[in-house]
Amino acid sequence: MATTGVRGTVRKIDSIVQKSTTTRINSVSPSRMFLEYHRRLIYVCLALHSSNNFAMGPYTITYFGVRGRCGAMRIMMADQGQEWKEIVVDFADWMKGDLKATCVFGQLPKLEDGGFALYQSNAILRHLGRNHDAYGKDGKEAALIDMMCDGVEDLRLKYVKMIYQEYDTGKDVYIKDLPNHLDKFEAVMAKNKTGFLVGDKPSFADYSLFEVLLNHLVLCSSCLDTFPSLKSFVEKMSARPKIKTFLDSEAYKKLPINGNGKQ
Amino acid sequence: MYLNRISMVCALTGRAEVIRVMLKDQGAEFDEKVITMEMWKESTLKASCLFGQLPIFEDGDLTLYQTNAIRRHLARKLGLYGKDQREAALIDMMDEAIQDLLNKYIKLMFEKDDSGKEGYLKALPTDLKPFEKTLSGDKGSFLVGDKISLADYALVILLIHHQVLSPPCLHAFPSLQSYLKRLCARPNLHAYFHSDDFKNRPIIPGKRT
Numbered sequence: 465m466a467t468t469g470v471r472g473t474v475r476k477i478d479s480i481v482q483k484s485t486t487t488r489i490n491s492v493s494p495s496r497m498f499l500e501y502h503r504r505l506i507y508v509c510l511a512l513h514s515s516n517n518f519a520m521g522p523y524t525i526t527y528f529g530v531r532g533r534c535g536a537m538r539i540m541m542a543d544q545g546q547e548w549k550e551i552v553v554d555f556a557d558w559m560k561g562d563l564k565a566t567c568v569f570g571q572l573p574k575l576e577d578g579g580f581a582l583y584q585s586n587a588i589l590r591h592l593g594r595n596h597d598a599y600g601k602d603g604k605e606a607a608l609i610d611m612m613c614d615g616v617e618d619l620r621l622k623y624v625k626m627i628y629q630e631y632d633t634g635k636d637v638y639i640k641d642l643p644n645h646l647d648k649f650e651a652v653m654a655k656n657k658t659g660f661l662v663g664d665k666p667s668f669a670d671y672s673l674f675e676v677l678l679n680h681l682v683l684c685s686s687c688l689d690t691f692p693s694l695k696s697f698v699e700k701m702s703a704r705p706k707i708k709t710f711l712d713s714e715a716y717k718k719l720p721i722n723g724n725g726k727q
Numbered sequence: 728m729y730l731n732r733i734s735m736v737c738a739l740t741g742r743a744e745v746i747r748v749m750l751k752d753q754g755a756e757f758d759e760k761v762i763t764m765e766m767w768k769e770s771t772l773k774a775s776c777l778f779g780q781l782p783i784f785e786d787g788d789l790t791l792y793q794t795n796a797i798r799r800h801l802a803r804k805l806g807l808y809g810k811d812q813r814e815a816a817l818i819d820m821m822d823e824a825i826q827d828l829l830n831k832y833i834k835l836m837f838e839k840d841d842s843g844k845e846g847y848l849k850a851l852p853t854d855l856k857p858f859e860k861t862l863s864g865d866k867g868s869f870l871v872g873d874k875i876s877l878a879d880y881a882l883v884i885l886l887i888h889h890q891v892l893s894p895p896c897l898h899a900f901p902s903l904q905s906y907l908k909r910l911c912a913r914p915n916l917h918a919y920f921h922s923d924d925f926k927n928r929p930i931i932p933g934k935r936t
Contacts, residue, residue, distance in 0.1 A: 569824045569857050580813060587819035594812050603803055604789050610796035615778050648778055 520577060520595050523548035526563075527573040528555060531721045533585040534573050535679070537592060540671040542710035544596040550715075555723075586617060593668035600663055608662040612652065613669040619645050620676050623683075624722075631726045639684045646680075646691055649673060653693035659700055666701070674701045682727045742794040742829075743782045744928075749798065749880045751919040753805050795826065802877035809872055817871045821861070821878040828854050829885055832892075848893055855900055858882060863902040868909075875910070883910050887920075 523541060527534045529552045541548055553563065553572060564570050568583050575581070575588045577595070582588050593599035593609070600606040622645070626638045649661070658664040661673060677698050680687050688695040701707055710716055721727045750757050762772065762781060773779050777792045784790070784797040786804075791797050802808040802818075809815045831854070835847050861870055870878045886907050889896050897904050911920055919925055 568820070568861075569827075570853075580816075582816050582820055584820045584823035587816060587823050590819050591812075591816040594815065603800070606803065607789060607791055607796055607800040610799045611777070611791055611793045614793035614796050618778070652777070 521546070522578065524551060524576040525549070525573055526551040526553060526576070528553050528558070528723060529719060530723050531675075531679075531716075531719050532573075532723060535721070536668075536672040536675040537573075537575070537585065537588050538716070539675055539707060539710065540589065540592055540596075540598070540668060543666065543671070543704055543707050544592075544598070545706060546596075586613065589613065589668040589672060598665070598667045598671075600667060605663045605667075609667045609669045612649075612661045612667075613672055615648060616669060616672045616676055620672075623676065623679065627722050627726050628724060631724075635683075639687065642680065642684070642687055643690065646687070646694060650691040650694050653697055659697060670697075670701070674698065678702075679721050679727070682721065742833075745881050745884050746782070746784070746794065746797055746801065748884055748916065748919065749801055749805070749807065749877065752875070752880070752913060752915045753807070754915060755801075755805065795822070798822075798877050798881075807874075807876050807880075809876060810874070814872045814876075818876045818878045821858075821870045822881055824857065825878060825881045825885055829881070832885070832888060844892075848896070851889070851893070851896055852899060855896070855903060859900040859902050862906050875913075879910065883907065883916075887911075 523546060525534055525538070525548055527550075531538075538548075558564060558572075567574060571583060573585055573588065574583055575591070577591065582591055590599070590613075600609050622638070626634050630638075652661055653659075656662065660666055660670050662669065674697070677688065677694060681698070688698065702711060747759075762770075767773060767781070776783060780792065782794060782797065783792060784800075786800065789800075791800060799808070809818050831847070835843050858870070869875055870882060886897065886903060890907075897907070911917060
């Protein structure tokens with residue numbers, strides 16, 4: 465549960481108002497009436513003054529016309545009920561260098577959150593995690609979520625290396641070795657029992673894992689057959705209404721997974 | 728700042744150095760158990776690690792793997808993650824880029840021969856330029872904001888490693904040079920970098936630098 469940011473402030477105010485109403489006696493005090501009637505105004509004022517406030521949105525993603533390193537963040541934003549604008553960069557234009565020169569590390573994706581520009585896909589996932597209460601309920605959960613996301617990133621790097629450098633020669637070996645990597649996530653998922661990697665709601669690590677598993681199912685449709693918790697996780701995430709709508713959309717389906725067309 | 732007694736199990740130097748440097752600079756006490764490659768191969772420790780890797784980090788009842796997850800956990804506890812959400816996001820962004828370069832460096836170190844070194848050093852200025860640019864702004868003291876963060880510790884170690892790899896690598900980057908000098912002059916870091924503990928630990932065990 466968020467204790468900081470806009471959501472945290474809102475919860476604190478709700479708790480104050482609730483406490484005041486439960487101790488209601490015959491007459492309603494002026495201060496209590498003020499709180500109840502001006503609740504929304506107070507939220508906004510406190511949010512604007514909160515040093516940890518981040519005014520969210522609108523979101524814009526700038527990236528190539530692939531799922532690639534934007535797959536997880538798009539699924540996350542969709543599930544969180546967020547709308548976003550897509551700026552699709554043609555690779556030939558990218559090679560001209562003008563846009564590249566404006567990017568801090570010369571790379572995409574770029575996320576714009578209102579006037580705030582951010583690069584590096586995992587930094588973007590963490591930022592979205594903070595924005596949308598998807599970074600655990602406390603420091604301990606946050607650490608475990610970081611750990612799982614880093615584990616997913618290691619798998620993603622192996623996948624990307626195979627796809628771009630070793631597809632023809634290395635695909636079969638990769639698929640054969642895959643259970644040795646998936647079993648770790650299976651163990652964590654099975655132990656947690658909530659249907660998520662950490663805690664009882666989806667974190668950015670769950671969206672990242674979900675997306676990487678979707679890509680692996682395209683690579684090898686039977687790869688989760690011996691991992692019941694992961695299989696169930698993919699089914700349940702896919703069935704979440706906003707994710708289902710997104711995965712069924714043209715916007716999702718029309719994009720290839722990877723830039724070289726291999727999958 | 729009070730911290731639970733932390734214990735760390737890790738191989739020599741390698742990725743764990745960034746954790747050590749952060750803890751040393753902040754004066755946080757921790758226990759450390761060093762595992763050699765021989766011990767690692769002989770024991771059942773690997774099988775007990777979530778991803779079959781070190782370091783393992785214990786903080787009270789929390790056991791963590793993955794170096795960067797450990798670093799982020801410590802950064803939250805020690806107040807090294809920026810003053811607000813915007814700074815936290817920028818610190819993450821800087822740190823991810825530093826990790827990209829660190830991964831390239833480690834890959835080079837584990838290559839069988841020196842054939843990749845020339846290409847690596849040729850690309851290095853392009854890799855270092857964004858950090859030079861960030862640090863040469865008006866508020867150039869640290870990568871993000873006006874306080875040291877987890878990204879700064881990673882960059883300091885990265886720069887030290889690269890000076891060993893190629894001493895002239897920072898000649899074209901005055902802001903990086905002065906940044907490195909300033910951070911290494913922090914009392915605890917100065918003491919640590921001059922200690923036998925640091926000097927005797929190879930950057931990557933058994934590998935050339």
